Amino acid sequence: MSYLEYTVKNVPAGPRKILFLNWPLALLLAAVAGVGFLMLYSVAGGSFSPWAEPQMKRFAAGFVLMLMVAMVPIWFWRSMAGVAYLTSLLLLVAVEFFGSVGMGAQRWIDLGFMRLQPSELMKVTLVMMLAAYYDWLPAFRKSRPFWVLLPVILILIPVALVLRQPDLGTSILLLAAGGGLMFLAGVHWAYFAAVIAAIVGLITTVFQSRGTEWQLLKDYQYRRIDTFLDPGSDPLGAGYHITQSKIALGSGGWTGRGFMQGTQSRLNFLPEKHTDFIFTTLAEEFGFIGAFSLLALYALIILFCVVSALANKDRFSSLLTLGIALNFFLFFAVNMSMVMGLAPVVGVPLPLVSYGGSAMLVLMLAFGLAQSAHVHRPRQGH
Amino acid sequence: MKRPRIDVEANHRLLSRRAAILGGVQLAFVGALGARMQFLQVDQADQFRLLAEENRINIRLIPPSRGEIFDRNGVPLARNVPSYRIVIVREDAGDVEEVVQELSKLVSLDPDEVVRAMAEMKRSAPFLPITFADEVSWDDLSRVSVNAPALPGVTPEVGLSRVYPLGSDYAHVLGYVGPVSDYDLERIEDPDQLLRIPRFQIGKVGVEAKIEETLRGKAGARRVEVNAAGRVMRELDRQEGIAGSDMQLTIDAKLQSYVQARLSGESASAVVMDAQSGDLLAISSAPTFDPNLFVRGISSRDYKALTENKYRPLASKTVQGTYPPGSTFKMITAMAALEAGLIGPDETVYCPGHLTVSGRRFHCWKRAGHGWVDLETSLKRSCDVYYYDLAVKVGIEKITAMANRFGLGERHDIPMSAVAKGLTPTKDWKRRVHDQSWVVGDTVNASIGQGFMLASPLQLAVMTARLASGTAVKPRLIKTIDGIEQPSGAGESMGMNENNLRKMRRAMYEVVNDRRGTAYGSRIIDDAVRMAGKTGTSQVRNITAAERRAGVVRNEDLPWERRDHALFVNFAPYDNPKYAVAVVVEHGGGGSKAAAPIARDVTLQALYGGEPPLEAYPTKDRDRIKNQQQVLRGVQPLANIAGSDQA
Structure with a gap:
């Protein structure tokens, strides 16, 4: 469907659009961000600085950004998909040359007023690009090998660039989001089965070869994989964070130790307590009830996105909204698995809660797109 | 490009289906996360709460104050005094080097110590105090306090340090x-x-x-909350420790001081023991050293001087040193024979100056011989041949058994370091250790306390106390712990024939008080406190036949370390024994000349509870003793301390 086919006259126009926003979704986002402010206030020892206050300002800016993006018709955004994708790709290449080194990895470009992480931006633009691609692609071609290879290349280029930074967490997220979108678009399931089989086979071979003559990796690489998969085997090194994180979570119990009473975070046993591990502070201070509530809020956000996407007859809008929801899901699922000791520590923040500017702005931009799709969805009648 | 409606519908259905599958997967994952939360936060909550507490709570020990030690009259021997040290906290100091510079203008800092402290500071967390100067004087401390504003991060800390007020007198005890x-x-x-x-x-x-555990006490504990870096955030609660037990020794500080002073200049040791209760009133080894040096950390130069001194100041000779007891052992041989009924009344032996036993000639110390001697004369004049003769009759088994009953060859149970067992040889022992059979010559040597026989001054004092009291008295060094009187050393009767013991005491009385006794020169004139004793001179070298023919070299002509050991044991008063004394002067020459005068002076000091009147000494010695007393008064730390209840 091209934008010419939108029943434009049924779509609200002008400032009235704001009434047709997916308000429940916007409120849920604000609620999650509110939890973030609370926790950042707590980990700073009961202070708005240095984290809670900038985070609130950023969220306000992000919220305005979301509204602005939502006001722009979705067909404009679809036409921008290719440009956006290429721009992010160029920025990713740029960090290779001009990026600053933060935490041992080249990740961001200093724009003066903020630090831009092109890999964050890429998460959204990749989804946009793929949604536009499958909107454009006639249905009967979607499982033809050439037309499958094309999006795979679109995914792998940014994945490779991000992996070089090196940022394993984000590249896995990109890979999963891209793959997910291809799955949603209806690419034949056999491709996915083949890829999964190939990955399982590769991993099995690598591990089977261990200790034999044709060992594929060096011994130290295996050891690194061991600690990566099971941090508990290195309790003072990699395992320290995860152990302390589990202690914080577990000691929360049902109702938690009370706001600002978490000993693990207050006494600095928790690493990165304002960024990647902020969930542990929440779980420690508000217990199972608090932690589960946040999980429920996240699940509701996904639910509202899915409902909005399925109600939308526009293919680009549906795919985009589902892709954004999937991205969001991957974000919090990986972070929570990581801090609960279910997944290796890969450095993925908790969306909207962890302290961090560009992640927050990019997320709000993405939800702006979802809102635009919601506002400008094709309507029946008249 | 208009797409067929059917196509659009089919596409949307496929999308919905796929979205449902993906949504299902997501939901399942959310469910798994929820289950994990439940597992960690509900099922394992208690365990993790415990771990969190362990993380957070640290137990800091509060050192208890060490028990103090006093003499039997309450004179302090080991005390705890506040000691001040200067510490610097890095995070408060800012520029540490500059602060140290400022500090060194006020107090003298040991450059080595500063280097060590700086290195320690680099290693430790910034909030930990590092000691820059220990044992700081009060004046230095006040100077630092006054200048506190100019010295950020510098704080004085008070601790307790051990001090021995009487220093060297108690180094070995x-x-x-x-x-x-x-x-x-x-x-x-x-x-x-x-x-x-x-x-x-x-x-x-x-x-x-030896009684470290009793003196140490029990640690108190402070439960504190710490953060991940180990910094103490606040104190949760505190439980004070139990201070170590104070104790009193049986030592009489005044007497100990005197004995130590009297021994100075010699490599010697002396033990004064209560003959009835076993209380050790003085137990001194000379030369000595200042134990306070070791508390502070002795310099290698001082330590080297101590270890290289040929008089071995570090050795605790009273308990650690073992010597052939020489003639002081003769009472044991005599008692063995008497108890075995082998000496008849008025039995005499002829001493021609030597005795040939199984082809080997054994000499008496007096070449010309003593002529006919009975038991009393043999002890009085210390005739060796009499005991050679007894030895052959009695045999080594009975002699050794008797020695053991008198506490020789026994490790006496007193809390001093390296208490020696000595040696009372048996046939088995010789076979085991030297892989040789016992020969009768060994018994002959043993009978006069030579050969294999070895005893410590403490053992000799115990032996003398048992002879004097007739009871199996044991030495005791700890009088009270926490004010509780410790078991006395007084023993049961040894079950020996009282007549035999009386004969021995009488003979020992003759040694000192008979004009022909070997220790007549060291007699006490005061009739109320006559003493009885026995001299001993033990060889540390073999006298060859050739030397004997040419005339035995006099001790004075030998190098110090080859001269004989001088020994003397005694008890007093003779008719009501209160004190048993043993004195050993290493390489001092003859027992009568080197050891007996010391024993006599010490005994008098004990009997009078202080400096004895000159009248107790023989008239011709009084001038010399007067001078000696004057000299010793000057070097006794306790000579002017009043309040002793002994006087």
Whole structure:
């Protein structure tokens, strides 16, 4: 469907659009961000600085950004998909040359007023690009090998660039989001089965070869994989964070130790307590009830996105909204698995809660797109 | 490009289906996350809460104050005094180098110590205090306090340090304390947590080491909340420790001081023991050293001087030194024969100056011989041949058995370091150790306390006390712990024939009081406190036949380390024995000349509870004694201390 086919006259126009926003979704986002402010206030020892206050300002800016993006018709955004994708790709290449080194990895470009992480931006633009691609692609071609290879290349280029930074967490997220979108678009399931089989086979071979003559990796690489998969085997090194994180979570119990009473975070046993591990502070201070509530809020956000996407007859809008929801899901699922000791520590923040500017702005931009799709969805009648 | 409606519908259905599948997967994952939360936060909550508490709560030990040690009259022998040290906290100091510079203008800092402290500071967390100067004087401390504003991060800290007010007099008895070493930790099984405190002082030798546990006390504990870096955030609660037990020794400080002074200049030792109760009133070894040096950490130069001194100041000769007892052993041989009924009344032996036993000639110390001697004369004039003759009749088994009954060859149970067992040889022992059979010559040597026989001054004092009291008295060094009187050393009767014991005491009385006795020169004139004793001179070299023909070389002509040991044992008063004394002067020559006068002076000092009147001495000695008393008064730390209840 091209934008010419939108029943434009049924779509609200002008400032009235704001009434047709997916308000429940916007409120849920604000609620999650509110939890973030609370926790950042707590980990700073009961202070708005240095984290809670900038985070609130950023969220306000992000919220305005979301509204602005939502006001722009979705067909404009679809036409921008290719440009956006290429721009992010160029920025990713740029960090290779001009990026600053933060935490041992080249990740961001200093724009003066903020630090831009092109890999964050890429998460959204990749989804946009793929949604536009499958909107454009006639249905009967979607499982033809050439037309499958094309999006795979679109995914792998940014994945490779991000992996070089090196940022394993984000590249896995990109890979999963891209793959997910291809799955949603209806690419034949056999491709996915083949890829999964190939990955399982590769991993099995690598591990089977261990200790034999044709060992594929060096011994130290295996050891690194061991600690990566099971941090508990290195309790003072990699395992320290995860152990302390589990202690914080577990000691929360049902109702938690009370706001600002978490000993693990207050006494600095928790690493990165304002960024990647902020969930542990929440779980420690508000217990199972608090932690589960946040999980429920996240699940509701996904639910509202899915409902909005399925109600939308526009293919680009549906795919985009589902892709954004999937991205969001991957974000919090990986972070929570990581801090609960279910997944290796890969450095993925908790969306909207962890302290961090560009992640927050990019997320709000993405939800702006979802809102635009919601506002400008094709309507029946008249 | 208009797409067929059907196509659009089919596409949307496929999308919905796929979205449902993906949504289902997501939901399942959310469910798994929820289940994990439930597992960690509900099922395992208690365990993790415990771990969180362990993380957060640290137990800090509060060192207890060490028990203090007093003499039997309450004179302090080991005390704890406040010691001040200057510490710097890095994070408060800012520029540490500059602060140290400022500090060194006010107090003298040991450059080595500063280097060490700077290195320690680099290693430790910034909030930990590092000691820059230990044992700081009060004046230095006040100077630092006054200038506190100019010295950020510098604080004085008070601790307790061990001090021995009477210093060297008790070096061998009390020993000393020092910081716990790695060696100490290895040696002790399951060491007290306290020992892990840096610079914690524990007893190294002597009483301090032997009753370390009693003196140390129990650590208190402070439960504190710490953060991940180990910084103390606040104190949760505090439980004070139990201070170590104070104790009183049986030692009489005034007497100990005198004995130590009297022995100075010699390599000698003396033990004064209560003949009835076994209380050790003085137990001195000379030369000695200042234990306070060791508490502070002795310099290698001082330590070298101590170890290289040929008089061995570090050795605790009263208990650690073993010597052939020489003629002081003759009472044992005589008692063995008397108890076996082998000496008839008025039995005499002829001493021609030597005795040939199984082809070997054994000499009496008097070449010309003593002529006809009976038991009393044999002891009085210390005739060796009489005992050679007895030895052959009695045999080594009975002699050794008798020696053991008198406490020789027994490790007496007193809390001093390296208490020696001595040696009372048996046939088995010789076969085991030397792989040779016992020959009768060995018995002959043993009968006069030579050959294999070895005894410590403490053992000789115990032997004398048992002879004097007729009871199996045991030495006791600890009088009270926490004010509780410890079991007395008084013993049961030894079950020996009282007539035999009386004969021995009488003979010993003759040794000192008969004009022909070997210790007549060291007699006491005061009739109320006559003493009885026995001299001993033990050879540390073999006298060859050739030397004997040419005339035995006089001790004075020999190098110091080859001269004979001089020994003397005695008890007094003769008719009501109160004190038993043993004196050994290493390489001092003859017992009558070198050891007996010391024993006499010490005995008098004990009997009078202070300086005895000159009238107690023989008239011709009084001038010399007067001078000696004057000299000794000057070197006794306690000579002017009044209040002793002994006088």
